Amino acid sequence: QRARLTGLSAALTAHPRSLLAPRVRNLDGLRSQTGRRYPTLANQALAALDPIGAFRYRPGYLSAAGIDAIDEAADAQPVDWVAGVALALPTELFLGVGGFDERFHMYFEETDLQRRLCARGIPTLLLPLEVSHVGGSSTDPGSREEWLLRSRFAYAAKWGHPRTLAA
Numbered sequence: 001q002r003a004r005l006t007g008l009s010a011a012l013t014a015h016p017r018s019l020l021a022p023r024v025r026n027l028d029g030l031r032s033q034t035g036r037r038y039p040t041l042a043n044q045a046l047a048a049l050d051p052i053g054a055f056r057y058r059p060g061y062l063s064a065a066g067i068d069a070i071d072e073a074a075d076a077q078p079v080d081w082v083a084g085v086a087l088a089l090p091t092e093l094f095l096g097v098g099g100f101d102e103r104f105h106m107y108f109e110e111t112d113l114q115r116r117l118c119a120r121g122i123p124t125l126l127l128p129l130e131v132s133h134v135g136g137s138s139t140d141p142g143s144r145e146e147w148l149l150r151s152r153f154a155y156a157a158k159w160g161h162p163r164t165l166a167a
Contacts, residue, residue, distance in 0.1 A: 007129045008088050011076065017122055019089045019114060021082040022129035032133060035079035035126040038115060039108075039155065076125040080118070084110030085133045093122055101158070106139060107151035112158065 011020050024032035087110065097116040100109045114124045139147070 008127070011125075011127050011129070012088055012090070015076060015125055016090060017093065018076075019082075019087060019093070019117055019122065019124045020076070020127055021085070021087050021124070022127050022131045024083065024085045024133045025130055026133055032083065032085070034082050034085070035077065036082065036111075037080045039111065039152075041161070074126075074128065076127055078123050079126050081111045081114040081124055082126055086131050089117075093117065096120070103154045103158075104151050106144075106147045108155040109151070112155060115159065 008020065008022065021034065024034045026032050094113075097113065097120060099113075101112050104112060118124070
């Protein structure tokens with residue numbers, strides 16, 4: 001873990017005006033779909049279908065669902081946003097855009113933050129560092145779908161397409 005933190009610290013020095021994130025590997029050993037494109041009606045509808053099995057990891061599905069392919073050779077790959085598993089950002093940049101929007105309770109808070117940062121010219125960069133993630137430990141399984149839908153609608157209302165998403 002210390003090596004990862006050292007690598008993240010070095011990356012912050014190299015990219016001081018960026019939000020940085022490591023690649024994420026799930027406990028089952030599969031790499032999580034960390035780098036993503038901003039939500040659209042099409043990619044959110046496809047992602048909501050939540051396909052199972054090998055289809056979920058095919059490049060065609062991932063691209064259509066708004067998930068960026070990882071460039072294995074990239075030192076710092078620009079993406080629209082990354083899942084909020086592990087983020088590094090200078091405090092002044094975080095506070096400069098108002099921090100997290102309290103309207104989001106789980107889900108989309110990091111997407112909204114990164115969209116506001118991007119509007120100010122602050123990119124999100126996916127690093128070649130890797131962390132492990134235990135998914136679901138912050139979420140009440142009985143409330144997950146409700147929180148996800150509320151956050152999707154809050155995001156859509158904030159970023160200008162609530163009627164389209166509602167349809």
